[in-house]
Amino acid sequence: MAMRKAKRGGAKRAKRARSKRSKNATGTAGISRIDQASTRTHGFFVRVGYHRTRDGSWRPKHRAFFGDASYGGKAKALKAAQSWLKKVSK
Numbered sequence: 001m002a003m004r005k006a007k008r009g010g011a012k013r014a015k016r017a018r019s020k021r022s023k024n025a026t027g028t029a030g031i032s033r034i035d036q037a038s039t040r041t042h043g044f045f046v047r048v049g050y051h052r053t054r055d056g057s058w059r060p061k062h063r064a065f066f067g068d069a070s071y072g073g074k075a076k077a078l079k080a081a082q083s084w085l086k087k088v089s090k
Helices: 074-089
Strands: 031-036 041-052 058-067
Touching (some): 031 074, 058 074
Antiparallel strands (some): 031 041, 041 058
């Protein structure tokens, strides 16, 4: 009996679908946009430096919210969030 070669996928192998992380709107890791019309909350939430709590969960060491109304618009709030993140990350 002739032995058949086992097929090796090689180039013909179907590529597995990898889940890619979507890039956030700000382009900066640690800064998230919050737009919640029901509570009239609009701004950027920054989290950095995670640590483990006594109960075993993870919490950010530093966190801050930069509201659009407080900083005079979306662009200024984002700029303030990015500069705060740079200062805290040092």
